[in-house]
Amino acid sequence: xxxxxxxxxxxxxxxxxxxxxxxxxxxxxxxxxxxxxxxxxxxxxxxxxxxxxxxxxxxxxxxxxxxxxxxxxxxxxxxxxxxxxxxxxxxxxxxxxxxxxxxxxxxxxxxxxxxxxxxxxxxxxxxxxxxxxxxxxxxxxxxxxxxxxxxxxxxxxxxxxxxxxxxxxxxxxxxxxxxxxxxxxxxxxxxxxxxxxxxxxxxxxxxxxxxxxxxxxxxxxxxxxxxxxxxxxxxxxxxxxxxxxxxxxxxxxxxxxxxxxxxxxxxxxxxxxxxxxxxxxxxxxxxxxxxxxxxxxxxxxxxxxxxxxxxxxxxx
Amino acid sequence: xxxxxxxxxxxxxxxxxxxxxxxxxxxxxxxxxxxxxxxxxxxxxxxxxxxxxxxxxxxxxxxxxxxxxxxxxxxxxxxxxxxxxxxxxxxxxxxxxxxxxxxxxxxxxxxxxxxxxxxxxxxxxxxxxxxxxxxxxxxxxxxxxxxxxxxxxxxxxxxxxxxxxxxxxxxxxxxxxxxxx
Numbered sequence: 001x002x003x004x005x006x007x008x009x010x011x012x013x014x015x016x017x018x019x020x021x022x023x024x025x026x027x028x029x030x031x032x033x034x035x036x037x038x039x040x041x042x043x044x045x046x047x048x049x050x051x052x053x054x055x056x057x058x059x060x061x062x063x064x065x066x067x068x069x070x071x072x073x074x075x076x077x078x079x080x081x082x083x084x085x086x087x088x089x090x091x092x093x094x095x096x097x098x099x100x101x102x103x104x105x106x107x108x109x110x111x112x113x114x115x116x117x118x119x120x121x122x123x124x125x126x127x128x129x130x131x132x133x134x135x136x137x138x139x140x141x142x143x144x145x146x147x148x149x150x151x152x153x154x155x156x157x158x159x160x161x162x163x164x165x166x167x168x169x170x171x172x173x174x175x176x177x178x179x180x181x182x183x184x185x186x187x188x189x190x191x192x193x194x195x196x197x198x199x200x201x202x203x204x205x206x207x208x209x210x211x212x213x214x215x216x217x218x219x220x221x222x223x224x225x226x227x228x229x230x231x232x233x234x235x236x237x238x239x240x241x242x243x244x245x246x247x248x249x250x251x252x253x254x255x256x257x258x259x260x261x262x263x264x265x266x267x268x269x270x271x272x273x274x275x276x277x278x279x280x281x282x283x284x285x286x287x288x289x290x291x292x293x294x295x296x297x298x299x300x301x302x303x304x305x306x307x308x309x310x311x312x313x314x315x316x
Numbered sequence: 317x318x319x320x321x322x323x324x325x326x327x328x329x330x331x332x333x334x335x336x337x338x339x340x341x342x343x344x345x346x347x348x349x350x351x352x353x354x355x356x357x358x359x360x361x362x363x364x365x366x367x368x369x370x371x372x373x374x375x376x377x378x379x380x381x382x383x384x385x386x387x388x389x390x391x392x393x394x395x396x397x398x399x400x401x402x403x404x405x406x407x408x409x410x411x412x413x414x415x416x417x418x419x420x421x422x423x424x425x426x427x428x429x430x431x432x433x434x435x436x437x438x439x440x441x442x443x444x445x446x447x448x449x450x451x452x453x454x455x456x457x458x459x460x461x462x463x464x465x466x467x468x469x470x471x472x473x474x475x476x477x478x479x480x481x482x483x484x485x486x487x488x489x490x491x492x493x494x495x496x497x
Contacts, residue, residue: 008479015453042493057349070374138331190379
């Protein structure tokens, strides 16, 4: 047996990892002797033959099994269903109105925004929901009588239509936000450690299981996913709402934080590299301005210039 | 492209979007079953493990930082190992004879003339780590980088083990190659 078979390189070739250089080396190695060529052919055959061992599970059947286990029963005609249909028919005949929704299970709609996309949806109760980028809202086609429930992943501004008889609940991650009628922002990004609610108008109850805080205008509730705590604090970042109002406000904020907030708002990297400048405090307000205009104002105020590299801005 | 699509499906799935769940299931069920089978060597068991996994992500959707694909494979990998651990204890405690039976059937196989079966058998007899790496690269068509991430070993280890696998397989099968010629 030839001890000098370069098994590792041949393995790389067979599994598609090899470089052109390596393939070339092996070609040459094959030419040097018949034994080498045989060895390569044997390995190649071995490799190809192994792929024939296959396992063909029945995906659709498995999906049916799994679906029924998670509560999505495959459609079967049961006596109950027949009675339900009969009941719907009776009701429709009797009342002539669209009561059939009372008998059909809740159906949900999904709205999703991609990166750099924002979308506003008006729900059937008049509540408006503005989704920030990369967010998803799930809501029933029809709310039931006692409660309005929606599910959010990402960030959204809610302006909830006032109705004390029918509270509005937002489920985001493990948190729940319960409101009567108000405007606020919920931020629940799966890649962040916190879920937060910032109130713009009215009053909101923000909770995780039995931990609950009541928030009013200008306050922010934060649920820390790691520690499982819910805290309440004054909102020092005025720009939670900026994506909604196009207004950026900074009141004595360190430039480092200003840069972070600009990065988030404009979705363009802005950084302060100079350690001293990071701590310099900045105040200013911008309404519907382009990033260049904002940065120019900061340059004038601080006497330091931003350098543009690609699409990123840096103050050195 | 595909990766983003998976992430989007996963987000929707977390929000109880059943069609998104179905799409992920259809896309990953078979490859995950094959992957799991390669570890557990039992088809119905592999299907059971993968189905349980899908039920669990529906019922308690996890937050993931990896790509969906690598999260799925890692989870199935861990679940398979857990299964083996449990089974080992069980076998040690109760069913000594079933191990015996399996070994018997293996030795029957080795008398089989079919090259295909010989290869399967030879792969079966590779050292554990070596077999695992070979299977991931070969059957699951993973790149060396993906395998090294999944098993938390260096890319160099993957490369060495692949070389060792080929060497051992060839040595074991050499009599059959000769007979063929």
